[in-house]
Amino acid sequence: MFTINVTKECGCFKKSAYENNKTFDNKDDALLQAKLMESHMNQKFCQKHLFWVEEDGNTFRINVEEKPKEESAGGCCGGGHCS
DSSP, X not given: OEEEEESSOOXXXXXXXXXXXXXXXXXXXXXXXXXXXXXXXXXXXXXXXXXXXXXXXXXXXXXXXXOOOOOOOTTOOSSSOOO
16 A cells, blocks of 8 residues: 655644645555645645655655745835846
8 A cells, every 4th residue: 555644734734635644555546646736735835835655664754844935025026127
C-alpha cells in the first residue's frame, strides 16, 4: 500500500474534496495523484502556503510551508513609473 500524507491540513485543504492519508495499491497511481494534488494546491488554494511532494518509503508526503513575505519595494507599487 502507498499513502499520500498532507503534513499540515490548512483551511483550504480542509474545505477541499481532498482526503488526507489516502491509500493506493499502486505506487504510480499514488505518485500521480500526489503530483496532481501538489499542482492544484499551489495554483488554486489561497496562496498563503507552498506545497511540495516528497517520497518517504511507501508514503508520498505533501509538505506545507508558509510562503515567505515579499520584500518591500521601498514604497513603490512596482508599476514601473517610480523610476
